[in-house]
Amino acid sequence: MKVVTTAGELAAEWEAARRAGAVIGYVPTMGALHEGHLSLVGLAREECDLVICSIFVNPLQFGLDEDFESYPRPMERDLELLKDRDTDIAFLPSWTEIFPGRERVLDDFGTHVSVPRLSHQLCGRSREGHFDGMVTESLLFLNLVRPDRTYWGEKDFQQLRIIETLVQDMRLPVTVVRGATKREPDGLAMSSRNKNLGPEARATAPRLRGVLEDMRARVRSGEPLPTVLAAGRERLASLGFAVEYLVACEEEALTEVRSVDGPVPVRLFAAARLGGVRLLDNIPLTEANHD
Numbered sequence: 001m002k003v004v005t006t007a008g009e010l011a012a013e014w015e016a017a018r019r020a021g022a023v024i025g026y027v028p029t030m031g032a033l034h035e036g037h038l039s040l041v042g043l044a045r046e047e048c049d050l051v052i053c054s055i056f057v058n059p060l061q062f063g064l065d066e067d068f069e070s071y072p073r074p075m076e077r078d079l080e081l082l083k084d085r086d087t088d089i090a091f092l093p094s095w096t097e098i099f100p101g102r103e104r105v106l107d108d109f110g111t112h113v114s115v116p117r118l119s120h121q122l123c124g125r126s127r128e129g130h131f132d133g134m135v136t137e138s139l140l141f142l143n144l145v146r147p148d149r150t151y152w153g154e155k156d157f158q159q160l161r162i163i164e165t166l167v168q169d170m171r172l173p174v175t176v177v178r179g180a181t182k183r184e185p186d187g188l189a190m191s192s193r194n195k196n197l198g199p200e201a202r203a204t205a206p207r208l209r210g211v212l213e214d215m216r217a218r219v220r221s222g223e224p225l226p227t228v229l230a231a232g233r234e235r236l237a238s239l240g241f242a243v244e245y246l247v248a249c250e251e252e253a254l255t256e257v258r259s260v261d262g263p264v265p266v267r268l269f270a271a272a273r274l275g276g277v278r279l280l281d282n283i284p285l286t287e288a289n290h291d
């Protein structure tokens, strides 16, 4: 595995791969890798000749009161994991490589990309500017890496839809590939932030997924969606979760629905805090795909 830190080195690798006719796969991450990230690397490995994984904790997508400084950065371990999974290139650019000439100030990056139709609901409500920061940096990285295929997790379904929309609307010459949510054996969706859960919260955290599954069963057995949503919120609150949202949305447009009778696939989306950690999860409501 090559560890590449500059855009210039990466471009040289890209030219060589192109000359050899290689299909280039790309997995963007913020590091603190777990099986969720590595499953995307595995998918890329199956489908591509050259697998590139980037690790960059993107300041543009963190709010001022969020955990940018304390976000875990276990670099040695991450590199070992990527090597184990047969990654060809780990792209680890420095801050100045990505933001040349800029100090550690978040708001002086001149260009902002936005997918407004999908960015203000769900997580966008509480994390203002988060998705604009995410999509701005993602476009920058897609331009540096220039992959044929890029791999994104359904765990962050809103993010995935925003990237798919960016690629579609801007006709970016890349295919976005979805990876299913990877879970701990007890059902908790894997996340780099799970290690911040204390023992008690860690024991309760899988209940989030359990409640979503119960809700799905109730909807499928014919209970009205608004009743099921209200009961789900109450159940989570009684388990100690501070629910930020628990809603059903169309998968494509991410607009909220109040019934599942329409022709389009619908998903349940949840964000809730537990023991100081913000947990996210989603499961398909109307289709038995993936989860």
Ligand code: AMP
Binding pocket: 028, 029, 030, 031, 035, 036, 037, 039, 040, 151, 152, 153, 154, 155, 156, 179, 180, 181, 182, 183, 189, 190, 191, 192
């Ligand atoms: P992050 O490092 O959190 O920015 O995530 C990098 C990529 O890994 C994103 O496409 C995430 O959606 C994906 N990812 C994170 N957690 C999981 C998971 N549990 N299962 C599948 N993909 C995941």
